[in-house]
Amino acid sequence: MTLPIRRRYFIEQVCMICGFVYDEAKGIPDQGIVAGTTWESLPDDWICPLCGAPKSDFKLQAETNQVVKPITVNGTEEENLTELSNAQMSALCSNLAKGCEKQYLAEEAELFLQLADYYRQKAGVVKEKDFDALLVKMNENLEQEYPEANQNANVKPDRGALRALVWSEKVTRMLNSILVRYEKEKNSMLENTNIYVCEICGFIYIGDNPPEICPVCKVPNKKMTKVERG
Amino acid sequence: MHAVRNIDHCTKDCLCLYVCPTGASDTETGQVDASKCIGCGACANACPSHAIVMVPEEYPTQQEKTVPVANSMKRLADSKTMQECIAAGIAEETDAPITRQLATAVAKSNRIMAEDILREAGYMLPQSKEAGSFLNEILDTKDPAFPKEAVEKLLKLLNHKEESKSGKEVNKMEK
Numbered sequence: 001m002t003l004p005i006r007r008r009y010f011i012e013q014v015c016m017i018c019g020f021v022y023d024e025a026k027g028i029p030d031q032g033i034v035a036g037t038t039w040e041s042l043p044d045d046w047i048c049p050l051c052g053a054p055k056s057d058f059k060l061q062a063e064t065n066q067v068v069k070p071i072t073v074n075g076t077e078e079e080n081l082t083e084l085s086n087a088q089m090s091a092l093c094s095n096l097a098k099g100c101e102k103q104y105l106a107e108e109a110e111l112f113l114q115l116a117d118y119y120r121q122k123a124g125v126v127k128e129k130d131f132d133a134l135l136v137k138m139n140e141n142l143e144q145e146y147p148e149a150n151q152n153a154n155v156k157p158d159r160g161a162l163r164a165l166v167w168s169e170k171v172t173r174m175l176n177s178i179l180v181r182y183e184k185e186k187n188s189m190l191e192n193t194n195i196y197v198c199e200i201c202g203f204i205y206i207g208d209n210p211p212e213i214c215p216v217c218k219v220p221n222k223k224m225t226k227v228e229r230g
Numbered sequence: 231m232h233a234v235r236n237i238d239h240c241t242k243d244c245l246c247l248y249v250c251p252t253g254a255s256d257t258e259t260g261q262v263d264a265s266k267c268i269g270c271g272a273c274a275n276a277c278p279s280h281a282i283v284m285v286p287e288e289y290p291t292q293q294e295k296t297v298p299v300a301n302s303m304k305r306l307a308d309s310k311t312m313q314e315c316i317a318a319g320i321a322e323e324t325d326a327p328i329t330r331q332l333a334t335a336v337a338k339s340n341r342i343m344a345e346d347i348l349r350e351a352g353y354m355l356p357q358s359k360e361a362g363s364f365l366n367e368i369l370d371t372k373d374p375a376f377p378k379e380a381v382e383k384l385l386k387l388l389n390h391k392e393e394s395k396s397g398k399e400v401n402k403m404e405k
Contacts, residue, residue, distance in 0.1 A: 081301045087311035088304070088344070092353055092364065095345035099356045103285060104234040108356060108387050111380040115368075118377055125319035126312070134336065137313050145309060149302035161299050164350040168306070168343040175339060178332075187328045195335045202342035204335055227335040229327050 012061035013039050017170050018051040018215030022058065051215030052206055054177050090119035131179045138176045142169070167201040170216045178204060196224040231269040231284045233262045239281035246273035246282060255282075292360065295352040303351035307344045314340035362390035 010024040022028070022042075027035040028049065033042070039058075047054055084092065097112035146169045153161040182189055189206075196205040201217035203224075210224040235246075237260050246255035246262075254266035255273050262273070262282070274282040295303075317337035321330045352360045362385070369381050369392070385392055 080297050081304045084304070085308060085311060087315055088307050088348070089368075091307060091311050091314075091341060091344035092348045094341070095349050095353060096356045096361055098345065099349070099354060103356070105356070105387075108384060111384050111387075112356070114377050114380045118375065123311070123315055125322055126316045127319045127323060129316045129319055131320065131333075133316055134313055137309055137316075141306065141309055145302070145306045149299070149306055152296070152298040152302045155298070156296060158293070158295065158299050158350075160293060160354070161295070161303060161350040164303070164346050168310070168347060171339060171343055175336060179336075182332060187326070190328050190332060195331060197335050197338050197342070199342065201346065202339035204339050227331055227338070229331040 007038065010036070011039060013058040014061050014064050015048045015051065015053050016057050016059055016064075017053040017174050018048065020048050020050040020215075021061070048215075050211060051174065051203075053174060054181065057173060057177055085123065086119045087123035090116045090123055093119060131183060135176065135179055138172050138179075141172055142176070146172075167217055171202045171204070174216075175204060178206065195227045196221075197227055199223045199225055231271070231286055232264055232267045233269070233271070233273050233282050234285050235260060235262055235282045237261075237281070239279050241279040241281070243278050245276040245278065249273055249276045289355050289357060292352065292355050292358045295350075300351045303347050307347045307351065310340045310344040310347065314344065356384075357388050357390075361388070365390060366392065 012024070013022045014020070015022075022039065024038055025035060027033040027037045029035070031049065039055075042055065044055065048057070093112045093116035097109045097116060100106075100109035100112060146165060149165055150162070153165060193206055193208055196207075196210045197203070198205070198214040198217060198219065200219045200223050201214060203214050203216040205211065205215075205224065210221040210226075213220055214224060233254070235255075240260065249272040250256070251270065251272065252266045252268055254263045254268075257263050269284070271284050274284050314337045317333045317340060321333035321337060324330050324333065352358070353364070355361065365381050365385050365388075368376075369378065369385070371378070382392075384390075
């Protein structure tokens with residue numbers, strides 16, 4: 001007979017996507033998880049009640065303050081990167097269109113969208129790739145680009161850049177989990193549910209109804225758009 | 231400063247009509263008439279649904295980005311836009327509706343991330359000098375399909391100076 005895992009103390013596990021804390025001492029009585037339920041005894045397919053992240057995206061509370069291992073950035077003077085791909089140019093223009101919209105500059109926004117469309121057409125799509133190709137890129141992002149960007153943005157703290165990095169890193173982690181799960185479960189994972197994308201930060205939520213606020217950027221859910229099937 | 235109304239928030243209490251000294255808020259379109267608005271802020275203060283805000287004519291200069299920060303952000307944006315194109319490719323090629331739906335969502339998510347990352351690479355304000363140099367740089371694009379007129383209009387509307395390739399400012403009146 002196997003005995004349930006017992007510890008003499010309770011731990012807290014923190015969702016790395018949305019910050020939800022699972023406190024063993026309290027459990028989640030609303031979900032029928034009684035106080036004292038250990039993290040290990042939650043089922044493997046248990047997901048974060050706020051954002052839908054899997055257990056693997058949780059970290060022990062005590063570990064969340066760990067100092068990130070510094071990476072070596074080469075010391076030579078860097079030159080400003082000026083060459084942008086067509087796809088980047090497109091995103092740059094659609095970003096500036098959003099900037100115009102926020103200032104109620106409708107005509108300017110429309111013109112920037114024209115440019116964004118032009119560059120989007122030129123960029124085209126990348127063919128004959130699968131979700132694995134995306135997972136490779138996301139892992140590179142999480143292991144290389146994000147730590148490096150965070151380090152650079154912390155030298156002379158750049159609040160705006162740090163904010164954008166926090167959001168998109170969380171969104172990337174979530175996307176990563178979703179695609180890993182999709183590779184395993186295939187269409188059964190999505191057959192009877194909806195997909196929502198947050199218009200502000202890009203967070204993808206899988207579920208019948210979107211949460212009240214976006215778990216990552218906290219915008220009210222009227223900014224979370226359903227992606228239709230078809 | 232001038233007043234603008236976000237019609238989504240407006241609950242038609244119409245206090246702006248009552249407090250505006252010039253009648254700028256009395257329009258058929260629901261927008262504040264910029265030519266009549268004197269920027270006093272009375273409507274914004276009176277609006278119970280916070281549908282009217284005061285927008286500055288000139289924004290303060292953007293926060294400076296250091297070269298390493300700007301470069302890191304651009305590298306990330308490069309990867310995100312590449313992922314957008316891969317996801318868009320998956321959506322285009324697949325016959326399975328669910329795969330297409332997921333790939334479309336992934337493409338959209340990556341686009342939104344790339345936009346936000348580029349914004350923080352130094353392109354937050356359309357009026358910034360960074361946005362101005364960008365527009366000037368693409369102005370000479372040699373491609374018949376390129377919407378050159380849009381770039382010219384934007385330079386004018388956003389008060390950017392047109393520059394020749396050498397970086398010298400060209401006086402628009404002389405052209």
